[in-house]
Structure formats: structure tokens, C-alpha cells
Amino acid sequence: MRIIRFLNANSVPVLGALTDQEEIYLLPYPGFMELVKEAEERGVTPLRLIEDSIAGTQPVEEVLEDLKLLVPIVAPEVWASGVTYEKSRDARNYEATGGKAQEATCYDKVYDAERPEIFFKSTAARTIGPNDPVYLRSDSQWQIPEPELGLVLTETGKIVGYTIGNDMSCRDIEGENPLYLPQAKVWKNSCSIGPAIRLAETVEDAYNFQITCRIYRDGQLTVEGTANTAQLKRKFVELVSYLKKDNELFDGTVMLTGTCIVPPNEFTLQDNDKIEIEISTIGVLTNPVKVQQQARELA
Known part of the structure; x- marks a missing residue:
């Protein structure tokens, strides 16, 4: 499982999960470290948290090549x-x-x-x-x-x-x-x-x-x-x-x-x-x- 950041249709940065099958799912977190912290607070791994978050949802229609990719993390x-x-x-x-x-x-x-x-x-x-x-x-x-x-x-x-x-x-x-x-x-x-x-x-x-x-x-x-x-x-x-x-x-x-x-x-x-x-x-x-x-x- 990989994490990406990209601009949505409204030019707003969003976080996404990129599966090994190249499917992209939106994640309800502003950034990668927020996801990591949430997983830690819940006592689960980031992968488990992602799997729970995308369960029952559909991947976005766009393919990776169509997205305006950003740095995957805004590293301080x-x-x-x-x-x-x-x-x-x-x-x-x-x-x-x-x-x-x-x-x-x-x-x-x-x-x-x-x-x-x-x-x-x-x-x-x-x-x-x-x-x-x-x-x-x-x-x-x-x-x-x-x-x-x-x-x-x-x-x-x-x-x-x-x-x-x-x-x-x-x-x-x-x-x-x-x-x-x-x-x-x-x-x-x-x-x-x-x-x-x-x-x-x-x-x-x-x-x-x-x-x-x-x-x-x-x-x-x-x-x-x-x-x-x-x-x-x-x-x-x-x-x-x-x-x-x-x-x-x-x-x-x-x-x-x-x-x-x-x-x-x-x-x-x-x-x-x-x-x-x-x-x-x-x-x-x-x-x-x-x-x-x-x-x-x-x-």
C-alpha cells in the first residue's frame, strides 16, 4: 500500500491510498502523519486503518497518470x-x-x-x-x-x-x-x-x-x-x-x-x-x- 497526495477537481490537496492494483481511494486525513497518529491512537497499524477507511468505498475514476501529484508529505x-x-x-x-x-x-x-x-x-x-x-x-x-x-x-x-x-x-x-x-x-x-x-x-x-x-x-x-x-x-x-x-x-x-x-x-x-x-x-x-x-x- 502506498500513500499519495494530489489536487482534486477543486484544486484542493487530498490524501489517497494507492493499491498495488493501481486503484486510488480517497482518505479522510489531511496528511500522512495525521494518518499515522490516528492509527497509533487507535492501537492499529496504518495499513489496518487505511483498509478500514476504504472498506465499502469505490476508487476514484482517475488513473494515477491523470492526477496532479504533490509531494506525498510536506516534510518539515x-x-x-x-x-x-x-x-x-x-x-x-x-x-x-x-x-x-x-x-x-x-x-x-x-x-x-x-x-x-x-x-x-x-x-x-x-x-x-x-x-x-x-x-x-x-x-x-x-x-x-x-x-x-x-x-x-x-x-x-x-x-x-x-x-x-x-x-x-x-x-x-x-x-x-x-x-x-x-x-x-x-x-x-x-x-x-x-x-x-x-x-x-x-x-x-x-x-x-x-x-x-x-x-x-x-x-x-x-x-x-x-x-x-x-x-x-x-x-x-x-x-x-x-x-x-x-x-x-x-x-x-x-x-x-x-x-x-x-x-x-x-x-x-x-x-x-x-x-x-x-x-x-x-x-x-x-x-x-x-x-x-x-x-x-x-x-
Whole structure:
């Protein structure tokens, strides 16, 4: 069972349950976390609450492709983990040294360290949903998407759902100096999540999500890569334990868990590219790539 948000015929955001048969049922809750809280208060699982809510009702007439999908959750904060896959470590080393590293870098050290890399990625205002454009940063010449599995968390750090995230990144800015990481990661429309939330209780093995990223240019497939969460160096509970350590979590926080798909080193995103990130049993997150109008005006 998956949860989606979309605009109804009156352009009002509504919550829906998306079955594995692609049927969509309206839910009487304003948001995903309200559903989770209601289930907790009733002493049932979110899946059971949904099944009770839609029993005896009919699915909506529209199919998923006809809906104006929104972010499946208005996450108050999005955090991200870095260097959680070996390929991510290698890519960061290439950025920092031009492929000429002769000794261990900070990325090698954090890959093997007890403490993971965790950084702040986005706020609700900077986070977009399916089919909305991600923006290119005007002061970077080497930008890529980072397809990642996202964890939807309660304020206690419990994982209640899984979603898809695109952690847009500027490889040249981070490669120039690791201290520039916030600028390499955070700007307007630099994070997208969606199109749905897969209920955690319906996932048999969270370390067997198949991830695929496709980038199209002028309608042609230009980059394609695949990975599996089985390749993760760290466990999700480990990442969450460090995120919540001496920190305050808000209901609906999303934590991105790192990437194992990195485009070729000579590749950079361009205006009008299209990014598709697919994760098995969750869906496909699609976003066009755009240059910000402000960037055009300053050029």
C-alpha cells in the first residue's frame, strides 16, 4: 500500500491510498502523519486503518497518470546521509582529487568511521514533488542528480514509510572544498521527493529495493544506472540513531540514505533534461531540469 497526495477537481490537496492494483481511494486525513497518529491512537497499524477507511468505498475514476501529484508529505525537514555506498565514496574522491588521490581522504575516513556523514538537505519550501522542475545552480558547472531511498520518520525516529528522493548536487563546489558542502547541496528546488510513500509495514526487505536512474536529453536516454539498497554500507537504524542524537526530530522528517548511482564524470545536467528515479514497489519520481529565471537575468 502506498500513500499519495494530489489536487482534486477543486484544486484542493487530498490524501489517497494507492493499491498495488493501481486503484486510488480517497482518505479522510489531511496528511500522512495525521494518518499515522490516528492509527497509533487507535492501537492499529496504518495499513489496518487505511483498509478500514476504504472498506465499502469505490476508487476514484482517475488513473494515477491523470492526477496532479504533490509531494506525498510536506516534510518539515529533509536530512541526508553521504558516503554510505562504496561508489559514492569513490565519486567524492574523484571530485576532490581529480582521480589522483595518493592517500586516504576525508571521504575514505568517513566511509570507514563509526560516525556517518549526515547533513541538512532541505526545508518544506525548498522541496518539490513529482513533475515539478529541479533547478540548476548558477555558480556550478558540474551538477548531477543523486537518486536515493528516503525514510519517513516520526518524532521518535521510527521509520513509518519509504519514498524516493533526488538529492541534487554540485560536484565541482563540493570538490573544491568539503566545507562548501551546504552550498553544493542546498538551493531553491534542489530536492524532490515522491511520488508516493510505501508503508513500512508492507515492505518485506528494505535492503532489497532496486533503484534505477534515467536521464533524458532531447528525448533520448543519455544516462542510466541501477543499484540496490543491499549495497549500503550502513543500516537505516544506525543512520537514524545519529540523526536523533541530541537532536529534535519533527513528525514527517525525511532522511535520504545516500546514492550508489553516479553519472559518468564528464556528465553534467543541462536545461530541459528530464530525470527519472524509479524504486521498486514505490514508483517513479520524474522531474524536468530548469535554469532559474534569476540565473538567466544575471547572466
